[in-house]
Amino acid sequence: MADTKLTAMSASKAEILDAAAEVFMRLGADTASIDDVARQLGSTKGRIYHHFPSKGVLLAEVCLRAADFVLQRVPPVITPDAAPEENLRQMILTHIPEVLRTLPYHKVIIQSYVGVQQKSTTALERELFAQIQLERKAYETLFRDVLQTGMQDGSFRAQNTSIALQSLLLLINAPVFWYHPRADEPDSFIRDLSAQLAEMALASLR
Amino acid sequence: MADTKLTAMSASKAEILDAAAEVFMRLGADTASIDDVARQLGSTKGRIYHHFPSKGVLLAEVCLRAADFVLQRVPPVITPDAAPEENLRQMILTHIPEVLRTLPYHKVIIQSYVGVQQKSTTALERELFAQIQLERKAYETLFRDVLQTGMQDGSFRAQNTSIALQSLLLLINAPVFWYHPRADEPDSFIRDLSAQLAEMALASLR
DNA sequence: AGGCAAACATACTACTGAGTATGCTGTCAA
DNA sequence: TTGACAGCATACTCAGTAGTATGTTTGCCT
Numbered sequence: 001m002a003d004t005k006l007t008a009m010s011a012s013k014a015e016i017l018d019a020a021a022e023v024f025m026r027l028g029a030d031t032a033s034i035d036d037v038a039r040q041l042g043s044t045k046g047r048i049y050h051h052f053p054s055k056g057v058l059l060a061e062v063c064l065r066a067a068d069f070v071l072q073r074v075p076p077v078i079t080p081d082a083a084p085e086e087n088l089r090q091m092i093l094t095h096i097p098e099v100l101r102t103l104p105y106h107k108v109i110i111q112s113y114v115g116v117q118q119k120s121t122t123a124l125e126r127e128l129f130a131q132i133q134l135e136r137k138a139y140e141t142l143f144r145d146v147l148q149t150g151m152q153d154g155s156f157r158a159q160n161t162s163i164a165l166q167s168l169l170l171l172i173n174a175p176v177f178w179y180h181p182r183a184d185e186p187d188s189f190i191r192d193l194s195a196q197l198a199e200m201a202l203a204s205l206r
Numbered sequence: 207m208a209d210t211k212l213t214a215m216s217a218s219k220a221e222i223l224d225a226a227a228e229v230f231m232r233l234g235a236d237t238a239s240i241d242d243v244a245r246q247l248g249s250t251k252g253r254i255y256h257h258f259p260s261k262g263v264l265l266a267e268v269c270l271r272a273a274d275f276v277l278q279r280v281p282p283v284i285t286p287d288a289a290p291e292e293n294l295r296q297m298i299l300t301h302i303p304e305v306l307r308t309l310p311y312h313k314v315i316i317q318s319y320v321g322v323q324q325k326s327t328t329a330l331e332r333e334l335f336a337q338i339q340l341e342r343k344a345y346e347t348l349f350r351d352v353l354q355t356g357m358q359d360g361s362f363r364a365q366n367t368s369i370a371l372q373s374l375l376l377l378i379n380a381p382v383f384w385y386h387p388r389a390d391e392p393d394s395f396i397r398d399l400s401a402q403l404a405e406m407a408l409a410s411l412r
Numbered sequence: 413a414g415g416c417a418a419a420c421a422t423a424c425t426a427c428t429g430a431g432t433a434t435g436c437t438g439t440c441a442a
Numbered sequence: 443t444t445g446a447c448a449g450c451a452t453a454c455t456c457a458g459t460a461g462t463a464t465g466t467t468t469g470c471c472t
Contacts (some may be wrong), residue, residue, distance in 0.1 A: 012449080030236035033429055035220060044363055045431090049372075055430065093468050111320050114234075163402055170380045171410075174373045177319055196369055204377075204410035218419080239459055251461090252421050261460065 004158035013051050016041065017112075021062050021104035022135065028083050029059050029111055063112060066091065066105035067135040073098045075142065084150030089198050091143065099176060106176045143168060147205070156205040171175040171201050219257050220261065222247065227268050227310035235265050259330065266334035269318060272311035273341040279304045281348060290356030292412075296405050299377050302400040305382060312382045342368055349374060353411070356384065362411040377407050 005158055019040040035056045039042050052058040077090045099106050109132075144165050150156035175193065225246040229238045240261055244251050258264040283296045305312050315338075350371050357361035381399065 028236055030234055035429075044451055047449075050449060053431095108319060111317070114317050114320060126432075144290060157421090159402055159405075161397075164406070166384050167377055167380050167403065167406055170376055170383060171373055174376045177376060178372050192366075193369060196365055198371065199365075200370070200373055200410040203412065204406040206409065240461090250421055253419075255461075256419060349459075 008052075012047075016048055016058075016063055017062055018052055018104075020058055021065075021108055024059065024062060024111075025104040025107040025109070026040065029108060034058075054122060056125040057128060059108070060132065061126055062105060063109040063132050064128060064135070066102065067107040067132055067139065069102045070095055070098055071135055072138055074139070078142065078146070083152065084146050084155045085202055087146050088143070088150070089202060090112055091146070092198040092201055093194050095172055096175060096197060097190050099173065100181075100190055103176065103181075104180070110173070110176055140165065140169065150184055152204070167204070171204070172197060175184065216257075218253075220360070222254055222257055223268055224310075227271075227314055228410075229312040230265065230268060230317075231310040231386055235314060240264075250279065260328060262328065262331040263334060265314070266331055268311060269315040269338050270334060270341070272308065272315040273338055273345065275308045275311065276304055277299055277341055277345055284305075284348065284352070290359065290361045291408055292351050292360055293352050294349075294356070295408060297352070298404040298407055299400050301378055302381060302403060303396050305377055305379065306385055309382065309385070309387075312379070316379070316382055346371065346375065356411070373406055374411070377410070378403060 016037070020037045023037045023040050027036060034045050034048055038048055038059075041047065048058065052061070074091050074094050077094050078087055082090075122195070144161065147156065147165055147168070148161060151158050151161070174197070179193075222243070226243045229243045229246050232238070233242060240251050240254055243264075244254055247253065254264065258267070280297050280300050283300050284293055285296075288296075350367065352360065353371055353374070354367060357364050357367070380403070385399075
């Protein structure tokens with residue numbers, strides 16, 4: 001799963017992150033133990049604690065990676081001189097397949113959206129979660145900008161920007177909640193799904 | 207908070223559920239301990255274990271109550287001979303304020319949506335979670351029906367029903383993720399918020 | 413009055429799970 | 443060759459937590 005790397009990372013570390021994302025997704029980040037992650041890897045705790053100083057940092061790096069995935073793909077498809085509608089459509093059509101490609105990571109980061117304030121003990125953990133917060137804000141800003149531009153030129157109807165933005169973001173992440181990859185699903189499924197959600201999102205703004 | 211009761215319940219038990227919902231919301235249902243809930247109540251564990259056989263059952267009853275809240279308010283506003291659009295609008299305008307009124311409960315039940323398969327040990331817990339599942343399905347069906355009716359009579363555009371339904375449900379629950387009651391917020395805020403989301407939801411379907 | 417549950421509080425037990433200390437093994441540079 | 447370090451495995455410690463067992467009080471019915 002892990003291929004593109006924004007920050008250089010050893011293959012072993014990436015493998016651990018994949019396993020952690022998978023296990024955290026299945027059992028929940030709190031419920032899952034480090035031993036569970038180790039079992040998924042076919043190794044023991046020692047390997048994990050050799051690369052990560054604590055469970056909190058491991059969780060933080062999983063979330064950070066989730067943010068990196070989309071932040072790497074979506075900005076390049078934004079073309080400043082295109083119509084807001086077309087920009088937003090392309091952003092959504094890029095966002096959704098990328099999210100579903102790296103689904104476990106996003107299922108984990110969504111857990112942290114639902115309240116659960118970290119009891120970040122160590123300074124490193126606080127720092128990482130602050131960075132996640134920053135990347136999240138940056139990602140939101142991409143959508144906020146295109147939204148505001150569209151409202152000004154009349155592409156989108158005028159309404160409370162924050163509410164519209166939050167709703168939009170949740171809408172394009174909706175598949176994270178219910179999508180399960182299936183063997184008998186046609187290759188075009190994700191493309192069609194993305195297209196339908198893009199239509200719904202755009203329609204909700206017009 | 208707890209006033210309307212679908213199943214008769216002692217005041218003390220309701221008070222425990224309120225506290226549990228609050229604490230589970232803040233710390234996450236897994237992280238939070240029974241002692242945390244007891245501390246929130248200003249009492250001790252004994253009181254909780256007198257009313258609930260296990261933490262799992264306590265969590266299940268919180269979720270069940272969350273489902274009950276909306277399931278009690280929304281069905282009455284559905285009028286079979288009204289237009290699908292108008293029915294759906296009224297459902298949303300009822301759903302959102304009720305959800306925000308009982309916010310902690312819904313923040314807890316949403317945690318369970320995000321993966322986390324219960325390790326329901328006892329039979330009672332499995333039974334309760336099965337009932338939650340049923341109520342959830344029943345609630346979804348309310349929306350699915352009005353959606354399909356609207357697609358047939360042309361009120362709504364034809365598209366994949368499941369995807370549209372899931373997106374719709376997430377959209378009307380979006381405030382659960384970001385809403386925080388504020389002292390300086392005007393009385394009309396929730397009403398306006400609900401109206402905007404209803405507009406967005408309806409627009410996304412047309 | 414008095415007894416008898418219900419409704420708690422107190423004081424335990426048993427166990428899980430994060431983190432650590434230390435041991436083992438291959439690899440690579442000097 | 444060797445030594446030294448990365449990359450793990452093994453075997454612990456210890457704090458926190460679910461659950462229990464047993465007291466103690468309070469209302470309530472007769």
